[in-house]
Amino acid sequence: MSKLSIAISAEDHMQGDTAAECSLVEYGDYECPHCGRAYPIVKRLQKYFARRLSFVFRNFPLSQIHPWAEPAAEAAEFAGTHGKFWEMHDMLFENQESLGDTLFWELADRIDLSPLQLKTAVAEKTYSARVRADFAGGARSGVNGTPTFFINGQRHNGSFDYDILRDAIERAMGL
C-alpha cells in the first residue's frame, strides 16, 4: 500500500484544519481532464464533511502531455505567495478549456494580482522548483496518474467518484 512520503506541513496549501479528523491530499494537474472532473467532487466532499475534512492540493503536472500544466501550476503558486492560492486553483479548473498565458494573466488581474509580475515569475521560473519538489514527492509516494488521492496518508486506489471517495473517507474516520 503506497503511503504519502511527504507529510502535510505548513508549506502545503490547505483548506480546513490541520486537526481535522481526516486529511485528503490530491496530486493534480490543471490540464488533466480527470482532475477537472474531480474538482467539483472534492468541493462536494468538503461541503459534506465540513470541518471534519482537510484538503491539500499538490502539483503533479504531466508536462510532456499537457503543455499548460506546468505554467498553470506556477500561476497558482504565484497566487499562493500572495495568499490567493485557492482563488487561482479554482479559477484554473473552472477555465480548464482555455488554459494559456492570456488566461493566466486575466485571472491574475481578476484577483487583483499583477499580470506583469506573474509573467515575469513564469519567465524566470521562480516557482518551478516548488512545483518540481511537489512532483518528486508525489513520485516517491506512489502517485500513479492524476488525480491521485491520499486519505489520511494512504493512497486511494479506487475511482474518484463521489460515493466511492465519501465511503473511503468515512472508513478512514472509522465510521
Add this chain to the structure above:
Amino acid sequence: MANILSAGTPAPDFSLHVTPDQKLSLSELRGKPVILAFYPADWSPVCGDQMALYNEILPEFQKYGAELVGISVDGVWCHAAFAKDRHLHFPLASDFEPKGEIAKSYGAYRAENGVTERALFVIDRNGVIAWSYCSPIAINPGAEGILEALEALPK
C-alpha cells in the same frame, strides 16, 4: 499472479527491437542501473498511464544514472506511434517474435491474455536483479518502488 524473477538472480540478457531498424541488448547497458518495466500494452486510454508517468519521472531516475526500458509484446511500429504520441524519451522494446519470449524468461508473461505482466525489475550495474515487483494488472504501480530500489543500490 506470475512468479517473477527475484532479487539476486542474474537478469536474463535480451536483444530486442526498439525501432524498426535498431536493437537494444541488456548487456549494452552493463555498468548502469537499468529499470525494466514490462507493461501489458501500448495505448491505455488514460492520462498519465504507466509509461507516460515514467516519462515524467525520468529526471528522477536519471539522478541515479539509471536507464529505463519499457517492454511489451506490441510491435515496433505500434511502439513508434505510441512513443511519438506520448513524447516518450526512453526506449520501448518489442517482445514480439517469438511473442513474449523475454517476458517468459523473467516470469512475467500472462499466457491466458497473451500479454506481459505489469512487472518491474531494477537491475544493478553488474546485471543482477536488485529488486522486482509484479503489480496487479489493473493497477499502475507508480514509481516509488523503483526509486527506493535505486536509492538502495551500492553507489
